[in-house]
Each structure stands twice: as C-alpha cells, then as structure tokens.
Amino acid sequence: MKRLFAAVALALLAAFSALPLRAAVDVQAVTSPGGIKAWLVEEHSIPFTALEIRFRGGAALDAPGKRGAINLMMATLEEGAGALDARAFAKARDSLAASFRFRVSNDAASVSARFLTENRDQAIALLKSALMEPRFDQDAIERVRAQVLAVLRSDATDPSAVARKTFDRLAWGKHPYGSASDGTIESVSSLTRDDIVDAYGRVFARDQLYVAAVGDISAEQLGALLDKLLGDMPEKHKAQVGRAEYQLKPGVTVVDFDTPQAVALFGHKGIRRDDPDYIPAYILNEIFGSGGFESRLMQEVREKRGLTYGVSTFLLPMDHGELIMGQVRSDNSKMAEALDVIRAEWRKIAENGVSAQELEDAKTYLTGAYPLRFDGNAPIARILVGMQMIGLPIDYIRTRNDQVRAVTLADINRVAHRIFQPDKLRFVVVGHPDGVKSTDD
C-alpha cells in the first residue's frame, strides 16, 4: 500500500459526516408507538436492513476498581441468551444468516445488526434475547476472559498500544479516559460474574439511546421492530460519567522499548464537538495532518524527507474531554528529526495560519468528498447515529457543505492561533530514539 490510513481518523470522519443530496431528501425521523426515536433511510433495492443502535456512556461507566468489566460484558452478550447456550445461539444466528456486533468505546456501547428481509422477525427476536436476557454463564465468561487477557498480554509488547496507554494516563490520570477500556490483566482477572451483571445494568437504558436503520424496511415496520426489541429496557441509566480533568504538561516522555522503529504520539488539549469553531478546526486539521498526501505533515515528513511511511493528526472530541493528537513512526535514528519537523510545522501553522489557496483546496476536497461517504446501508446507518449522538439536526445534511464554504481565511487563521499551541505539545515516544530524552516524570 502506498499509504496507511489511521483507523482513528476514519472513526472521526463518521462524526463529522453528512449526507449527499440524494440521501438527504430520504432521511426520515421515526418515532415508534412506544416513543423510541430513530432516523431511517428506506432503500428497498437489496432485501436486507442495517440497524445501528448506540447507548451513550460506554466503558467509561465502569465501576471504580472494575476497569474492563463493561468490555468483557459486551463481548459475552452473544455467548448465550435465554434458552440458548453460546453454541446454540451461534447456530441460530448462522441459520438466519444474520450478524450482530457488540462493541464498546469509552463514550458509547454499540449494537450493529444486519439481517435479511425474509427472516427479519426471527433475527430481531434472537437479537432481543441477547440484549434483554443474556445468560452470562460462568464458562462463557471464563472463555471470553481468557481471550481478553490474551489481547492484554499482546498489548503489553505492542509499541503502539504502549504509547497510547502512556499518553492517555498522562492526559487524563484517574478518570476512565486515563486507562484502557479493556482493563488491565489484574482488573480483568479479578472480575466476578456479579461484576459483569452490574456492568450490564450500567450500560443499557432507553434515556440515552440513538438508533438508525437503512435498508429494506418501512417507517411503520421499524417502529414496531424497535418497540419489540427495546421496549422492555429500563428507562433511565443508573450511573453517569464525570468530566475528565486535562492533565497534560508540555514535554517529552520516552518509554524504553526494543523495536527497530519508534512510535510517537503527540498532542495537547483540543476542541469540543459543539464549539462554534469546530468546523474551521476540522478544515485546519485536514490541511495540516489529515494523512492524505497533500497534508503539510505528509509533505514535510514523508514526501520531502522520507522519514516515515505515515504521519497524521486528528481531532478527538470525546464526551468528557478533548484532544488534538497525532501519530508518527520512524526509524530510531530518524525520530528526532521527524519530531523537530512536526514541532516546527505546529509553530508555523499557529503563527502564520494557512494560505487562501490551501483553504480553497481543502474546501473543494471536503465538499466534493462529502457525497462519496454514503455508499452502503451499514456506513450510512453508522453516520446517522453519529450525527444524532453529537446533536446535529436532521437538516444539517443540507447545510453542512455551506458551513464549510462559509469559513473565511480570517476565521481559519484565528482558529489556527487558538487550536495549535506549540508550547503545550506533549510527546510520548516508544522505542530507543537517538537524541530524544524524557523531560520529566
């Protein structure tokens, strides 16, 4: 591959996305007879539906001392429900050719389902049993726990995971954001079945529920389906997540690690998703470090100097704290130079902003790329849920490109000065980078 795309950046695209004209006219706001709200795009040309459900407040809802409980709980949902043990459940699901995915991030638990029109009712009944009557059999918990522990052991020898864990701890301390959502070997080893049942009770409730469906289903059918699937869920969450206190100080942390190529994460405080300057900040990041060839960092670090295969930056506006971050990998002998170039570019954009041409090019790209993201039922469902979670109105779809076009050079350069703070930058480098030293800690 010529280029590597950052998975994180892709996840964030979804949060900022909007629909092409064709889909825009088709998005319906649906309220079920029981009062569950959803957005729907009817697409009857292929006989299946993609359903995306999110519950705000994900792994960050872990009880104190129980880090990783919600992650383990989510991974065990499909391992037996109602009258079916894990294997019987999997057979039933495979016979229907349905698929269910249960995932969790710090801010949200998500359920992604895909099912054929021909057996929709059976697929929903099966999904309901996983959501409403999971068994959490002890042997299923032990099996999944062993798999989670294998992942945690592998993370301990993966420089990227080490970098991420170190950066999060420095940034957020004891808040759940400061540790990995899948927990530690110690915390996961000590979780009991009661902890898993408690984790289940923390996540699933209807008060912070977001739903989108795209595919071969009508508004009326969707309403009935949602009442059947989610109607029995408790109304309110019993726990809430508190605001995370930003704790990063400027400087460098080197984590000694035996690897030919060092990994660096860098960044500082970012911008909230509901900040009026968010769109200019997003355009700035596109120009500065989106990861595409045209970004300033790719040009300076890769194309001109050959110091890396990939460098990128991203905005990370989480529900309870926000960062602007970047990532680069470089040979131990070249990392110091790569970091110098990044620091210099950070200062340059803060002080001088961007040119009229750069702004124009970024607008052309962002407005042109906009309709291309909506190219399948599941991707559209994910985008629609993301929009609801960040509080965008249903007509945002029609106004989004105009909002991008309306950003002036004066706006963007004011925001560049506000967002990029070269003196606040924190670097975490994992490896043995020549000439890079820890500054404190």
Added chain:
Amino acid sequence: MKRLFLALSLMLAASLPARAARTTTFTLDNGLQIVVLEDHRAPVVVHMVWYRVGAADEPPGKSGIAHFLEHLMFKGTDTLGPGELSKIVTRNGGSDNAFTSWDYTAYFQRVAADRLELMMRMEADRMRNLRMTRDDVETERQVVLEERAQRTDSQPSVLFREQRRAAQYLNSPYGIPVVGWRREVERLSREDAYAFYQRFYAPNNAVLVVAGDVDPDHVLALARKYYGPLAPTPGLTARHRPQEPPQLAERRLTFRDPRIAQPFIVRSYLAPERDSGDQRAAARLTMLAELLGGDGATSVLGQKLVFGSRKALFVNAGYDGVSLDDTTFSLVIVPTPGTSMQEAEEALDKAVAEFIDEGVDPDQLARVKMQLRATRIYDEDDVESLARDYGTALTSGLTEKDVQAWPALLQQITADEVIAAAKEVFDRHKAVTGWAMPAAMEDGQ
C-alpha cells in the same frame, strides 16, 4: 473476539464468493481488458487499473521492485508533476491509492461519477509515460524502508509469516515477501524500476475495472479515447513462473521473538488454486475451510477445541483459491494458558482426524450454504469489493465466467466431496508447521 484474533483471521482470509451484479466486459484492440459493474444507488465511481504483474514476477535479486515501482508511479509523467495526480484527485473530492501482491499490482481512484474521464486521462497517461527524478527515487526508497519497518519488522506475526512462506515455497517466487528483503530493497535502482515498468505496464497486460454509477457504453467510449492509443508491449508471453516441486518432507520451524506475548501455531499445506474452467477442487477446499474454521462457536475446530477440550483460545482454517500458482490451506491454533505447544498441535491434528472420521454434519453444511447465499445479498451493498473480486480474479488466471460460476459451484459441493478434499490436502509431508513463541518460553510448556 477481538483484535489479536482479527489479525490472525485476516492472514487466512478465505476467498470471497462473487455476486450477481450487472456486469459488462470489453477488450480493446491493444489488448486492454475492461470490466464494468453498475450500481446506480449513489453518484460514485471506482476506477481501477490492475496489472498482471506482481512480486512473483520479479527478476532474481530484485525483490520488492514491483512494490517500489507502485510507489514511484505517483512521481509524475511528461504532463503531470510529482504527486500531481493525487493532488488532482483530492481537489476533486476523491481518494486514490494502490496495492501490490504476488500476482498483481493495482491502482484506484474513488470519485464522483462525473469525474471519471479525468481519472482515465491521468491513469492512461502513467501507463506508458512515467517520469521520475533520481532524488524522488532516493527519497521514496527511504519511505519504502520505513514501510517495511512499520508493517513487517515491527510486527512479529508478519515476520513469522515471512519465514513460513520462505519455508513453504522452495522454488516458487511466492516465498519472497512482496515488500522485498531489506538488503535487496536498499539496492533497487531507478533503472531497475524503469525496466520493470516498460515491460509490464502495458494495455495488453492490464485489466480496467470501472464500478459504480456509470453507463457501460460511455465507459467503453472513454476507454477507447484514452487507453486505446497506447501501444502494447510486443512479445509479452504468458506468465510461466518457477513452479513448486513435489514436497516430500515435512518442514517445521520455531520462531522466537520477545514481542510475541501469546504463542500460536500455524500449519499450512500446499493446495491447488482455482483454475479457469476447473474450479471444483478449489470449491471443495473453500467449503472445507468454512466448515472447519468459519465461525468460532459453530465451526468444527471451534466446537472441538475452544468449547470441547478447551485447548484453544482461538482456532481458524483458511484457504484462498484466487492465485496464479499453487496456494495453501492453513490451520491456526492459539493455545489456552497451561496448554503446551505440543499438546495444542496434537489436539489440532486429532480434531482434524476426527472430522474426517465423523463426516460432515448436514445441518452445518446447510447453515454454511445459507450464509454464502446471504453473502451475495449483503455484498451487493458494496460494489467496490465486487470490483476488487473481479480485478483479483482476472489477474490470477481466471475469467469473468469463472467469477460468475463460483457461487453456484459452492452450493453444489457435497459432504462426501468435502471429506475427500480433506483426506487429500491434510498430508503432513506437504506441510509447514510453525510455532511462534516468546523468546524465553520452553517448548514443552
């Protein structure tokens, strides 16, 4: 479940069945083959050019040249400056990239459907008119070495795979890594890249795949205009590469790396690939892989080793039949803590032997066939992936007819055929068994 295992699954990804879609094919007088796939739901087009050349076609000692050339293809032409093609794609709201494998090298752009002509003009231009300066070549070689450091040298599981492939193929160039051996990549020159380019990048060695909101006649007219005038490479013969001799002795290797936290075992057997007009043996092996390792909870290996004897955290079976020359059928087991590597390997062998003995569960066969049928419906939602299926197949010795016949063929495969295929392929004398372990771990532990 979950990241670690995802990576292992990708390593062994089974071949995708092809789906129904409106497909039109053409061939230009200069030999360029064209496939058009229509999907009018969104105003988007994917424009891809696939070359019938990859890492397995490299001259000896020049490993990595196919992939290095892929990078250099972005350095400009007589009419486009370095990086300008990507810049123009980006300015039009599109994205572009490229990838290299053993049997093919492909370039693609994803863009609004009304920009197709611009994409064709630029892609046709760089099929024959590539330019690159010495400085660009030097810098890009550093980028490729960083790519190797990131995607191979920093990933012990990838280094392990590199060693296993080298052990698997004594004579076939499939034993050489696509990115190249570091020492050889460091010495690749501009002249090496040009020689490779001039011979292999030609309309009579390429397949154009256009998928999305397009009209086939319009695509053909544009292709005639831009690709039509390009000269073919004369004397380009069929690809006859060094073939693998019969394997007579089992091969085993132990890979130790302190970065491997979770030990695992991969066993790979030499296996036949899909041949044009003769895909049945491959279809049997595809069904065998689905039944043995398709789903963690319902597959034979999952039932026996994860749920039954609890010797495994994870198991998988994989077979990719889309390949020009002999391919492999692989089995993976990640042992549970407390299960030694030896025990795990024996448990894996026992499970396979039991499967051959017990025969195929008819309910499981029906479930797998139902899922394969449903895949055709779900995958209609993703025309880009369908385009990749055609591109891969048509550069690996298959025709569009083979692609279209494949799904029905899978539905025909019987339980007896699967067992016969298993008896044939699972021969330890034709296998490589690799143990991947932490540096300090005892073999018997």
